[in-house]
Amino acid sequence: MIRAAVLLLALSTAAAADAPLFIVEPSQLPFDLGPGAPANGPARRSNLPTAPGNSSAAPGNGSGVHANAPDNPANGPDGGRAIWVGDEPVGYYTTNGGTLNLFDLNGRRVAYRPARGTRSLFGSDGRWCGTVADTGGGMAFGMTQACAGRFFH
Numbered sequence: 001m002i003r004a005a006v007l008l009l010a011l012s013t014a015a016a017a018d019a020p021l022f023i024v025e026p027s028q029l030p031f032d033l034g035p036g037a038p039a040n041g042p043a044r045r046s047n048l049p050t051a052p053g054n055s056s057a058a059p060g061n062g063s064g065v066h067a068n069a070p071d072n073p074a075n076g077p078d079g080g081r082a083i084w085v086g087d088e089p090v091g092y093y094t095t096n097g098g099t100l101n102l103f104d105l106n107g108r109r110v111a112y113r114p115a116r117g118t119r120s121l122f123g124s125d126g127r128w129c130g131t132v133a134d135t136g137g138g139m140a141f142g143m144t145q146a147c148a149g150r151f152f153h
Contacts, residue, residue: 035128060096063107
């Protein structure tokens with residue numbers, strides 16, 4: 001059911017969006033996508049914000065490098081890495097050595113997905129934030145209300 005909703009959302013915004021953002025309730029997700037699955041646990045060593053590759057201080061994970069900068073055209077609404085809510089861009093995503101980084105429009109890092117072992121997103125404070133859904137031609141981000149709200153602060 002969740003996958004069908006993600007696909008429907010992705011298809012309805014595919015013309016205008018690279019990666020749609022939608023709100024999820026962790027208790028409503030299948031076990032393998034939620035924070036209770038061992039691979040998705042925030043306390044798992046490879047998921048910690050201090051793990052090599054996950055840290056916001058790691059080279060390539062901050063918005064200070066051109067690839068992650070908000071003024072990089074690739075990160076703009078027409079750049080192919082925009083994160084959308086409806087028809088409004090709220091941020092962008094980049095990858096660094098397999099780590100997926102999500103930024104708000106000002107270049108503040110909102111969340112990350114470790115390079116291996118999980119489809120979960122985590123906040124810089126280490127809390128579980130959501131999941132990355134493969135839409136068949138792109139991706140969509142399902143995030144908790146609290147984590148998604150960071151795109152708007």
